[in-house]
Amino acid sequence: LVPVVILIVGPATWVEKFPEARGTRQSPVDIVTSRASSGGSAPPLVWRYSVNHPRSVVNPGYCWRVDENGYDSELRGGPLGSDVYKLQQWHCHWGSVNGEGSEHTVDGRAFSGELHLVHWNTSKYNSFTEAAGQPDGLAVLGVLLMVGSKHDELDKVVRLLPYIQHKGDKVTFSEPLNPANLLPKRIAYWTYPGSLTTPPCTESVTWILFKEPVQVSAEQVRLNLCYYVNGKNV
Numbered sequence: 001l002v003p004v005v006i007l008i009v010g011p012a013t014w015v016e017k018f019p020e021a022r023g024t025r026q027s028p029v030d031i032v033t034s035r036a037s038s039g040g041s042a043p044p045l046v047w048r049y050s051v052n053h054p055r056s057v058v059n060p061g062y063c064w065r066v067d068e069n070g071y072d073s074e075l076r077g078g079p080l081g082s083d084v085y086k087l088q089q090w091h092c093h094w095g096s097v098n099g100e101g102s103e104h105t106v107d108g109r110a111f112s113g114e115l116h117l118v119h120w121n122t123s124k125y126n127s128f129t130e131a132a133g134q135p136d137g138l139a140v141l142g143v144l145l146m147v148g149s150k151h152d153e154l155d156k157v158v159r160l161l162p163y164i165q166h167k168g169d170k171v172t173f174s175e176p177l178n179p180a181n182l183l184p185k186r187i188a189y190w191t192y193p194g195s196l197t198t199p200p201c202t203e204s205v206t207w208i209l210f211k212e213p214v215q216v217s218a219e220q221v222r223l224n225l226c227y228y229v230n231g232k233n234v
């Protein structure tokens, strides 16, 4: 008999180091559209982002991330009560090579990728780190990405990826970028109380996942995949 050693390195081991991962409101989830209740009389979701401040894209060792460096922005309304949230960073999950890298699924269907705009509650907390530990501390706008036409705003990031191939690499944008242009035209969304989708998996995120996917070109998906296959640079 050949001894079978099962090396578990994925989410199943996260509970060992991050007890939160065993929680009751863990993300991502499958959105079962038939079970979603209508939003009723929730106020509209409102956002405002600064466009002309210098931004840089960094390779944190997985995916890529754009830090907002405290520049002014606001997200309020919808499921967020009377609190005002501020954009901290945004990043993209492209996942495995089969082009189904989204974290959330809709009726069991995965998408090619998923963009996350991570905001923190400035009405109640004094820093992102503090807010990230509180049940109402964070709000993440999720945008599902599907292969279609080229996305011009996202291309301002994608075209920089060849310059940040190694963990810790960072490159500054040479042109203004408006995060609002990364969002879909129609702003219908699903929302639920959840968690960070990666360690420390803290249950501090009000998830707001837009229903309408945003189109990116096959080349843009390929460029992301070839640089970040399962978090490794290839």
Ligand SMILES: NS(=O)(=O)c1ccc(CCNC(=O)Nc2ccc(Cl)cc2)cc1
Pocket (backbone or CB within 6 Å): 060, 062, 063, 064, 065, 091, 092, 093, 116, 118, 140, 195, 196, 197, 198, 199, 200, 205
């Ligand atoms: N995937 S989330 O929005 O729930 C999320 C937001 C913030 C954190 C805390 C900071 N860590 C971080 O940003 N990590 C990260 C970045 C890019 C990718 Cl692609 C994967 C993980 C963790 C998860």
Ligand SMILES: [Zn+2]
Pocket (backbone or CB within 6 Å): 091, 093, 116, 197
């Ligand atoms: Zn994310």
